Amino acid sequence: MSTTEWEVVVGLEVHVQLLTEAKLFSTQPNEFGKDPNTAVDDLVAGFPGALPVLNEEAIRLSLVAGLALGADPQPRSVFERKHYFYPDLPKGYQISQYARPLFLGGRLRYRTGDGETRTCRLTRVHLEEDAGKTSHRAGESLVDLNRAGVPLLEIVTEPDLRSAADAADFLRELRRVVRFARISDGNMEEGSLRCDANVSVRRGSDAPFGTRAEIKNLNSFRFVERAILHEAERQVRLLRRNGEVVQETRLYDEGRDRTVAMRGKEYAEDYRYMPDPDLPAVVLDPAFIEEVRASVPRSPLDVWAEYTHQGVPDEAARILTDTWEVADFFDAVLALGADPRLVAPLVVNDVLPKLDHAWEIGERLRPDDVAALISSLGSGVSRSVVESALTRLLSGETDARRLVAEVADGQLGSDELDTVVTAVLTEHPEQVARYREGHAKLIGFFVGRVLQASPAEVDPRVAKETLEKRLNEEAPRRDS
Amino acid sequence: MTDAGRAPVAELVEMVVRGRLSARDVVESCLARISENDGEIRAFVTVEAEKALARADEVDRRIREDEGSLPLAGVPVAVKDNILTRGLRTTAGSRILENLVPPHSATVVERLEAAGAVVVGKTNLDEFAMGSTTDTSIFGPTRNPVDTDRTAGGSSGGSAAAVGAGLVPAALGSDTGGSIRQPAAFTGTVGLKPTYGRVSRYGLVAFGSSLDQIGPFGRCVDDVARVFAVIAGHDPRDSTSSREPVPELGPPSEPVNALEGLRVGWPTEYFAKGLDPGVAEVLSAVREHMTSVGAEIVELSLPHTEYAIAAYYVIAPAEASSNLSRYDGIRYGRRATHADTLDSLYLRTRSEGFGDEVKRRILLGTFVLSSGYFDAYYLQAQRVRRRIRDDFERAFEAVDVLLTPTTPTPAFRLDEKPSDPLSLYLADVYTVAPSLAGVPALSLPAGEAPGGLPVGAQLIAPWFREDRLLAVGAGLEAIGVGG
Numbered sequence: 012m013s014t015t016e017w018e019v020v021v022g023l024e025v026h027v028q029l030l031t032e033a034k035l036f037s038t039q040p041n042e043f044g045k046d047p048n049t050a051v052d053d054l055v056a057g058f059p060g061a062l063p064v065l066n067e068e069a070i071r072l073s074l075v076a077g078l079a080l081g082a083d084p085q086p087r088s089v090f091e092r093k094h095y096f097y098p099d100l101p102k103g104y105q106i107s108q109y110a111r112p113l114f115l116g117g118r119l120r121y122r123t124g125d126g127e128t129r130t131c132r133l134t135r136v137h138l139e140e141d142a143g144k145t146s147h148r149a150g151e152s153l154v155d156l157n158r159a160g161v162p163l164l165e166i167v168t169e170p171d172l173r174s175a176a177d178a179a180d181f182l183r184e185l186r187r188v189v190r191f192a193r194i195s196d197g198n199m200e201e202g203s204l205r206c207d208a209n210v211s212v213r214r215g216s217d218a219p220f221g222t223r224a225e226i227k228n229l230n231s232f233r234f235v236e237r238a239i240l241h242e243a244e245r246q247v248r249l250l251r252r253n254g255e256v257v258q259e260t261r262l263y264d265e266g267r268d269r270t271v272a273m274r275g276k277e278y279a280e281d282y283r284y285m286p287d288p289d290l291p292a293v294v295l296d297p298a299f300i301e302e303v304r305a306s307v308p309r310s311p312l313d314v315w316a317e318y319t320h321q322g323v324p325d326e327a328a329r330i331l332t333d334t335w336e337v338a339d340f341f342d343a344v345l346a347l348g349a350d351p352r353l354v355a356p357l358v359v360n361d362v363l364p365k366l367d368h369a370w371e372i373g374e375r376l377r378p379d380d381v382a383a384l385i386s387s388l389g390s391g392v393s394r395s396v397v398e399s400a401l402t403r404l405l406s407g408e409t410d411a412r413r414l415v416a417e418v419a420d421g422q423l424g425s426d427e428l429d430t431v432v433t434a435v436l437t438e439h440p441e442q443v444a445r446y447r448e449g450h451a452k453l454i455g456f457f458v459g460r461v462l463q464a465s466p467a468e469v470d471p472r473v474a475k476e477t478l479e480k481r482l483n484e485e486a487p488r489r490d491s
Numbered sequence: 492m493t494d495a496g497r498a499p500v501a502e503l504v505e506m507v508v509r510g511r512l513s514a515r516d517v518v519e520s521c522l523a524r525i526s527e528n529d530g531e532i533r534a535f536v537t538v539e540a541e542k543a544l545a546r547a548d549e550v551d552r553r554i555r556e557d558e559g560s561l562p563l564a565g566v567p568v569a570v571k572d573n574i575l576t577r578g579l580r581t582t583a584g585s586r587i588l589e590n591l592v593p594p595h596s597a598t599v600v601e602r603l604e605a606a607g608a609v610v611v612g613k614t615n616l617d618e619f620a621m622g623s624t625t626d627t628s629i630f631g632p633t634r635n636p637v638d639t640d641r642t643a644g645g646s647s648g649g650s651a652a653a654v655g656a657g658l659v660p661a662a663l664g665s666d667t668g669g670s671i672r673q674p675a676a677f678t679g680t681v682g683l684k685p686t687y688g689r690v691s692r693y694g695l696v697a698f699g700s701s702l703d704q705i706g707p708f709g710r711c712v713d714d715v716a717r718v719f720a721v722i723a724g725h726d727p728r729d730s731t732s733s734r735e736p737v738p739e740l741g742p743p744s745e746p747v748n749a750l751e752g753l754r755v756g757w758p759t760e761y762f763a764k765g766l767d768p769g770v771a772e773v774l775s776a777v778r779e780h781m782t783s784v785g786a787e788i789v790e791l792s793l794p795h796t797e798y799a800i801a802a803y804y805v806i807a808p809a810e811a812s813s814n815l816s817r818y819d820g821i822r823y824g825r826r827a828t829h830a831d832t833l834d835s836l837y838l839r840t841r842s843e844g845f846g847d848e849v850k851r852r853i854l855l856g857t858f859v860l861s862s863g864y865f866d867a868y869y870l871q872a873q874r875v876r877r878r879i880r881d882d883f884e885r886a887f888e889a890v891d892v893l894l895t896p897t898t899p900t901p902a903f904r905l906d907e908k909p910s911d912p913l914s915l916y917l918a919d920v921y922t923v924a925p926s927l928a929g930v931p932a933l934s935l936p937a938g939e940a941p942g943g944l945p946v947g948a949q950l951i952a953p954w955f956r957e958d959r960l961l962a963v964g965a966g967l968e969a970i971g972v973g974g
Contacts, residue, residue, distance in 0.1 A: 053594070058593075058823065059581075059583070059588070059591070060574075060597060060697070062693050062729050062730065064729075092813050094813060096816070096819060096837055098821045101821075102816065102817045103815075103816020103818075103819060104816055154821070283812075283813075283857065283860035283865075284860075285809060285810075285860050285865075285869065288699075288700035288701035289730060289731060290730055290731075291731065
């Protein structure tokens with residue numbers, strides 16, 4: 012069903028796990044992938060008598076993020092208790108912020124798929140603790156409290172987004188920002204970045220906002236897009252039949268690719284927010300804010316613009332700015348005088364596909380090695396030599412110049428190759444004749460023979476080029 | 492053997508440090524007294540003699556090996572059962588925690604033990620410290636050593652009775668709206684509620700977190716001062732604990748000097764209707780006594796006093812309903828059996844685990860925090876709280892301390908306990924306002940009402956001026972007030 016005459020209105024609530032060493036109010040480690048319930052102390056387990064002590068590092072990271080998002084740090088913010096019962100919520104309340112968040116306002120510029128730059132306003136940014144995880148299997152439910160108490164930054168947008176794709180583009184840019192700010196790895200698969208979407212539809216952009224439904228816990232860019240798309244279609248279908256959209260919480264069912272309403276009871280919750288009497292208000296010293304402001308990193312969108320300005324294609328620039336590690340690496344290679352238009356394809360096409368995670372680039376490669384590879388390319392070394400040298404660099408060897416020389420040495424020199432080629436052609440006069448009659452496919456046969464006959468490694472592409480040159484240029488020997 | 496239960500703490504420590512008495516001797520005689528006398532009083536809910544004796548031996552070893560100063564060497568201490576003690580069951584008087592053995596101790600217990608004190612047992616209390624008679628405890632009520640037909644008060648009734656009966660020289664209680672001061676008054680002991688933030692709450696089973704304070708009981712002001720000096724001071728594990736330095740609390744050479752020229756506020760609202768004439772008479776006698784040694788009595792008004800009870804019974808239950816959310820039977824404590832859904836697990840665990848008074852306060856607290864009522868109740872109560880705080884701030888511009896009764900009546904008979912909760916709540920009238928303001932307050936024996944029942948006087952000082960309270964209290968003892 013088409014939704015073209017309808018406008019989709021989306022606001023997001025994005026949860027970003029902060030990369031602190033310890034949890035928000037406990038000294039237990041903030042670490043993904045530990046054995047269940049091994050990052051638990053009396054506070055995390057909600058033991059009687061345990062008290063929260065704020066991790067200052069979380070405030071600093073929040074401040075970096077908030078300032079990077081142009082939000083207004085509030086001189087005084089308050090932690091509150093948000094109450095509900097669930098086995099992975101050990102205290103029976105989540106420590107969050109409500110009436111007085113850490114930040115108000117803010118905005119994020121992002122590029123859409125069509126290459127347009129848009130701005131989405133932020134309502135607020137606040138800090139809270141994560142809950143644990145419950146997993147259900149036949150007859151039992153298991154609780155893991157390792158995630159309980161991990162600091163989460165919640166970023167709430169205004170209803171400024173106008174389509175599912177728009178929301179996903181915004182979210183991708185937001186992920187770049189939190190990565191560039193180095194406050195989160197933004198990893199959706201591990202739950203470091205999660206998203207709730209408020210979706211409504213209206214007839215045209217002048218109509219008042221429709222009633223919204225909230226879709227909870229979207230944990231991939233694809234699901235964000237699919238869920239919003241389906242929810243908008245559902246609402247349009249409903250309204251076309253003169254039905255009414257109910258304000259409710261829904262879940263995206265990935266298997267059936269649609270949204271479903273949560274049980275009535277679960278969303279009729281009254282959280283009974285109350286200022287947490289165990290925690291003093293967070294008072295931000297203006298001098299501290301200014302100190303942190305000085306350390307706020309550049310915006311990934313500005314970096315993107317800079318790269319494209321230097322001649323890097325749009326899409327390559329986008330990939331280079333997906334993580335700060337890659338952008339920093341790219342910059343470091345450029346700082347050595349390399350041409351961005353040559354470095355970008357090498358990094359995007361040759362380096363990144365060989366890494367498990369893009370952020371490893373700085374750990375696996377040195378910028379001067381990449382600069383050396385680029386300069387080898389410029390001085391006529393073949394791509395295949397450079398690629399082999401790169402593979403060896405990524406497997407832990409060092410010194411690109413030496414590796415290029417070694418690879419090149421290991422390969423047959425062009426004179427030697429000529430000798431081999433001559434021998435192969437001489438041995439197979441019939442095939443040569445047939446090739447020259449138009450059986451171009453025979454080139455594969457010759458390449459195979461050359462590779463077999465060669466005493467050293469030969470780049471098949473080079474062998475093919477040499478063979479073709481000889482076969483096409485030389486006068487048929489039969490005549491002589 | 493010296494009766495360690497009757498000796499002042501200073502003398503006891505002196506004897507133990509000098510080796511005239513071992514900590515083991517002191518603790519043994521204390522344990523003997525408990526097993527002999529506590530059957531009737533029922534101050535203790537848990538006593539583990541072997542553990543206490545092992546601790547005492549450790550203190551004796553530290554003395555032999557001269558491991559630094561031990562200001563409470565060998566002093567047996569009773570600890571209210573809502574304060575965590577490592578390896579020693581801590582129930583908060585509730586079925587829901589009846590088998591909880593904590594893996595670590597509260598900061599106050601660590602500090603007491605570091606100072607050489609020996610925890611001999613855990614004392615009775617109202618369930619989660621909610622009550623004023625210890626009647627809501629799963630262990631049943633503690634009896635007043637002065638008259639065993641009467642209540643020892645609450646919620647720290649077990650600690651007060653243990654000290655009053657001479658079972659231990661000192662004890663810890665907790666005070667949210669009067670839970671140290673009221674039982675001190677009822678049992679003729681001295682009880683101090685410190686300034687909010689003065690003593691760490693780490694390891695205290697939370698009731699009303701913005702009000703809860705741990706404080707000491709003793710038979711004289713000096714005993715209380717010595718325990719207070721050990722437990723007070725900043726604790727990085729409690730974000731609400733103050734960094735305000737704790738002043739030296741050495742005993743004044745001439746305690747009575749503290750009274751000369753002292754400006755003593757007499758808030759008229761605390762002497763209005765509802766005050767038992769016997770209690771009023773004792774307080775008037777104290778007033779005359781103080782005047783006679785050169786103190787100046789200043790009658791003044793704390794105009795928002797009448798709203799204190801209402802504000803307290805909004806704020807404390809609100810915080811309690813939140814603090815008690817964690818008792819769900821999932822991770823520790825009692826869990827209901829035969830629950831087939833998550834909701835029924837919660838429902839049964841909490842229905843079976845909590846008593847009526849606790850449920851009443853959870854309901855009250857949940858109601859006042861509910862959306863639509865939060866502003867009218869909780870925020871309004873916080874506004875009242877600020878006014879009450881301002882009342883005290885203004886009063887302390889004119890006077891050094893305030894003098895009031897601790898309770899409107901002496902200890903009542905257990906069988907005459909008011910059946911409606913409201914009149915029990917109203918009896919907290921003199922203790923809740925200082926709790927809401929966060930100021931320190933001391934209850935000390937001021938005399939006897941007809942029938943020989945102890946009457947407590949409450950001294951209230953400005954924030955962090957426990958030193959002044961203790962000096963004035965010692966002065967009153969020196970001129971013979973209360974005994």
